[in-house]
Amino acid sequence: MHFHKSGSLSFISLILSLTLALVSCEDVLESEQVVYSNDFSTLNLANFENGRLFIFQQDTLMGFYHNEEASVTIHDLPGHNVMKVEVELWIHDSWDGNPDDGISGPDIWYMKVDGDDIIRTTFSNSPCESLFCLKQSYPNDYFRQNDPRSGAVETNIPGLCLFGAFPRYTTKYRITKIIRHTASSVKVTLGDELVQTNTDDPACDESWSIGEIKITTMVVI
Numbered sequence: 586m587h588f589h590k591s592g593s594l595s596f597i598s599l600i601l602s603l604t605l606a607l608v609s610c611e612d613v614l615e616s617e618q619v620v621y622s623n624d625f626s627t628l629n630l631a632n633f634e635n636g637r638l639f640i641f642q643q644d645t646l647m648g649f650y651h652n653e654e655a656s657v658t659i660h661d662l663p664g665h666n667v668m669k670v671e672v673e674l675w676i677h678d679s680w681d682g683n684p685d686d687g688i689s690g691p692d693i694w695y696m697k698v699d700g701d702d703i704i705r706t707t708f709s710n711s712p713c714e715s716l717f718c719l720k721q722s723y724p725n726d727y728f729r730q731n732d733p734r735s736g737a738v739e740t741n742i743p744g745l746c747l748f749g750a751f752p753r754y755t756t757k758y759r760i761t762k763i764i765r766h767t768a769s770s771v772k773v774t775l776g777d778e779l780v781q782t783n784t785d786d787p788a789c790d791e792s793w794s795i796g797e798i799k800i801t802t803m804v805v806i
């Protein structure tokens with residue numbers, strides 16, 4: 586009886602020490618601070634390079650872009666070791682996703698932090714039926730075969746230009762990336778390498794806009 590009791594006690598202490606070991610290995614968020622947040626509703630483009638605004642679906646967006654970059658730079662960040670970047674991305678009109686035919690794709694979109702890619706992917710607004718479906722890489726990086734609009738938060742928005750009269754030709758995504766970052770300033774660059782050689786007006790054929798961008802610094806121990 587005595588032996589049995591001490592046996593279960595040491596079993597409990599073994600479980601306890603295992604649990605403590607697991608907890609001590611986990612990252613703990615000690616603090617976080619939103620250092621930049623802009624939904625463009627106040628028409629503020631401070632900190633941006635190549636920013637411009639337009640109104641679409643009663644929403645002020647930064648855009649639209651085709652084969653362009655826009656970037657935001659924030660200085661004097663509080664001390665941190667992790668950064669979260671959140672972007673609301675609107676994908677307009679006839680994005681063709683992965684196919685690499687030199688005429689209409691691949692339709693790449695990327696986000697860089699301090700010059701390094703943290704997302705490099707493709708989007709597709711194509712129909713997806715058994716005989717025709719242009720796949721996209723998002724939510725993964727290029728190259729992966731996911732269905733058009735995978736990971737979207739809203740799909741029933743009309744196109745902006747070429748397909749302005751058709752629903753389901755603007756797709757909205759909320760993208761969140763968490764990266765290691767310690768520098769006291771940061772430059773976030775958003776851009777594309779869209780391919781559409783068979784038209785005089787490629788920006789009408791396909792483009793993108795930003796509805797919101799938010800940058801949060803974190804201290805994780």
Ligand SMILES: [Ca+2]
Pocket residue numbers: 679680681689781790791
């Ligand atoms: Ca296209």
Ligand SMILES: [Ca+2]
Pocket residue numbers: 679680681688689690691692779780781791
């Ligand atoms: Ca294209």
